[in-house]
Amino acid sequence: MNLKELSAHLGLSQTTVSRALNGYPEVSEETRKRVMQAADQFNYRPNTRAKALATGRAMAIGHVIPLSTQHEMMNPIFGDFISGAGEIYSQSGYDMVLSLVADEDQSRAYHEMAAKRNVDGIVLHAPEMRDRRITMLQEIGLPFAVHGRATDIATPYSWLDVNNKSAFQRATDFLLDLGHRRIALVNGQESMDFAFRRRRGYEAALAARGITPDPGLMFAGEMTEVYGYDSVRRTQALDDPPTAYLVSSIIAAFGVRRAVEEAGLVMGRDVSIITHDDDLSYLRNGAEVPVFTATRSSVREAGRRLAKLLISQIENPGTAPLTELLEAELTVGRSTGPSPNRT
Amino acid sequence: MNLKELSAHLGLSQTTVSRALNGYPEVSEETRKRVMQAADQFNYRPNTRAKALATGRAMAIGHVIPLSTQHEMMNPIFGDFISGAGEIYSQSGYDMVLSLVADEDQSRAYHEMAAKRNVDGIVLHAPEMRDRRITMLQEIGLPFAVHGRATDIATPYSWLDVNNKSAFQRATDFLLDLGHRRIALVNGQESMDFAFRRRRGYEAALAARGITPDPGLMFAGEMTEVYGYDSVRRTQALDDPPTAYLVSSIIAAFGVRRAVEEAGLVMGRDVSIITHDDDLSYLRNGAEVPVFTATRSSVREAGRRLAKLLISQIENPGTAPLTELLEAELTVGRSTGPSPNRT
DNA sequence: CCAAACATCCAAAGCGCTTTGATAGATCAC
DNA sequence: GTGATCTATCAAAGCGCTTTGGATGTTTGG
Numbered sequence A, B: 001m002n003l004k005e006l007s008a009h010l011g012l013s014q015t016t017v018s019r020a021l022n023g024y025p026e027v028s029e030e031t032r033k034r035v036m037q038a039a040d041q042f043n044y045r046p047n048t049r050a051k052a053l054a055t056g057r058a059m060a061i062g063h064v065i066p067l068s069t070q071h072e073m074m075n076p077i078f079g080d081f082i083s084g085a086g087e088i089y090s091q092s093g094y095d096m097v098l099s100l101v102a103d104e105d106q107s108r109a110y111h112e113m114a115a116k117r118n119v120d121g122i123v124l125h126a127p128e129m130r131d132r133r134i135t136m137l138q139e140i141g142l143p144f145a146v147h148g149r150a151t152d153i154a155t156p157y158s159w160l161d162v163n164n165k166s167a168f169q170r171a172t173d174f175l176l177d178l179g180h181r182r183i184a185l186v187n188g189q190e191s192m193d194f195a196f197r198r199r200r201g202y203e204a205a206l207a208a209r210g211i212t213p214d215p216g217l218m219f220a221g222e223m224t225e226v227y228g229y230d231s232v233r234r235t236q237a238l239d240d241p242p243t244a245y246l247v248s249s250i251i252a253a254f255g256v257r258r259a260v261e262e263a264g265l266v267m268g269r270d271v272s273i274i275t276h277d278d279d280l281s282y283l284r285n286g287a288e289v290p291v292f293t294a295t296r297s298s299v300r301e302a303g304r305r306l307a308k309l310l311i312s313q314i315e316n317p318g319t320a321p322l323t324e325l326l327e328a329e330l331t332v333g334r335s336t337g338p339s340p341n342r343t
Numbered sequence C: 001c002c003a004a005a006c007a008t009c010c011a012a013a014g015c016g017c018t019t020t021g022a023t024a025g026a027t028c029a030c
Numbered sequence D: 001g002t003g004a005t006c007t008a009t010c011a012a013a014g015c016g017c018t019t020t021g022g023a024t025g026t027t028t029g030g
Helices: A003-010 A014-021 A029-041 A048-055 A076-092 A103-116 A132-140 A164-177 A193-208 A225-236 A250-262 A299-315 B003-010 B014-021 B029-041 B048-055 B076-092 B103-116 B132-140 B164-177 B193-208 B225-236 B250-262 B299-315
Strands: A060-066 A095-101 A121-124 A144-147 A158-162 A183-187 A218-220 A244-247 A272-277 A293-296 A323-326 A329-331 B060-066 B095-101 B121-124 B144-147 B158-162 B183-187 B218-220 B244-247 B272-277 B293-296 B323-326 B329-331
Touching (some): A003 A014, A003 A029, A060 A103, A076 B076, A121 A299, A158 A164, A158 A299, A164 A183, A164 A193, A164 A293, A164 A329, A183 A225, A250 B250, B003 B029, B060 B076, B060 B299, B103 B132, B121 B132, B121 B299, B164 B293, B193 B218, B225 B244, B225 B250, B250 B272, B299 B323
Parallel strands (some): A060 A095, A060 A121, A158 A323, A272 A293, B272 B293
Antiparallel strands (some): A095 B095, B293 B329
């Protein structure tokens, strides 16, 4: 059933039917009601393709996912982010189109999206430190918003980010207050902007107390369970092992806990752990009392907000870029306690 | 730059340019080359919307994700599945559109997708035992393929599934061969078809050795870390605790391991664990020697294959439904060993 | 040398919608 | 009673592409 058939059946012009359905005022209430009813009865939905062509709006938002084997962006947090964003999209009538693209095709992919005009805007994921994709998208002129930020990009753009620096600074402070002095950082890949900022926060807190960061206690890598495990194994073999671990992901934190317990140490007594917690739906941090003390920020909520931000950007073209900085909350669980080395 | 402008610039008709770009034979090689070059130079890409309208093909495939809070389908395996499917889609020129839909809107969502004509086919996720969505899609007449199967649906449809029954039957057999007699099943939600089949496999293996399944050893629930942990805590409190655990997800297996180790037991000696392993990119089962003995089947590969299957279905309408049954491999790791209770 | 076959190209219709510009008829002001 | 204003409707153009059905010139066969 299409517009033509529907209007023929009603004995009205396509114009009138279209107007009636789209809520234009120049249609009598009576006919509008009649049209609505018929549309309902025949389960009429305007053909998206035709509508998009006529209006110039695709009513879709693109997410380009780098499909590299190196850093699997299709990672655990992605599902939750998408889930949050998708919620808003469906509320606002947008579709979400996902493109998985090999790293070397990134540039081509964005240009293609712009030229093919099948999305009204783009969400950029996992920005690196001075991500070339941002300037690229600025040149292309398609609305976009970044989940995260990229240090060293001068021209303004829309983004939403967690205050990673402050979160890790506060977490480090918290451990320092508990008397810990040897604090290991089990960070994500530091070419990623968020990881870089977290390290800055960690270092800033140490510096404020006159402690020089020990390179032997700082790790950067893919945030897997095994990575967390290995980091502990290596540091516990040191002469002066750390009494606390600051971890960038709850998955790695699982590995950290495993290694700690395997070494016969008790978490929260012999060794303290703070992890960043993206509040993933399938990896809840304990029930009533959190297992881990954590810097928590829901990535699903981030998805929701970034979606809103981008939609507003799309629907009000010409406005200045929007930005939003979320503060993570520091929630205390059972994984932290005073340093055993406290004098 | 659109077709009109491009052809004007070339001094050719739109027809010829279109034909040249789409590889039709009635164009001289010389002009084709000229057209190709100009298209390249101006970075011309046909407008998807217009093309879709003209051809009647959207060149997109829809994934409808139930957005229930009850069972979070946006779960860890989803990212990997999508990643595999997306790989094939981009190779074949399809876009992937994701719709997150609340459970109560499922029916409406499918009808809408069909009426709006913005996808050429649909992938159905996480089928329940006699999933109503399948018959619904059959009635609608939009091509679709199911990741998994639904018991008790008579009319044929396209699906791709892991042989869950055989996998869990073999795993149970493997444990029985090692002398285990008290084997716990830590299963997923058994309204899900895959979980139901796994239990059938488990029960079949026990029955073959004349063992009656003990309801006190069988669990069904959301496959979280804490769920795995709790299952062990409960069973180890029994008079006659199990010596082996058969687990439906590697995330739950982490929890099982944690509880086992916390109880002072050694995995692979005092207690054996076999888990199903979806071979997730960010949750690798150990390095050289797998940590867990596992029934393994890559969900990413499943995504790839199901995508191919659906595309073939779309491009050859009228052919019989396609089905594919993947066998999981049973890989031996360090989590299994002879039963300590063996006489 | 002429009709048939072929190789290239083009004008125009059509995909299903929105939107512009017009047209009737009703209502109003005076 | 008449021109102006509103109201409710419609015909037709246009979005950017593909595709049908010619048209034009060139070869080819006999």
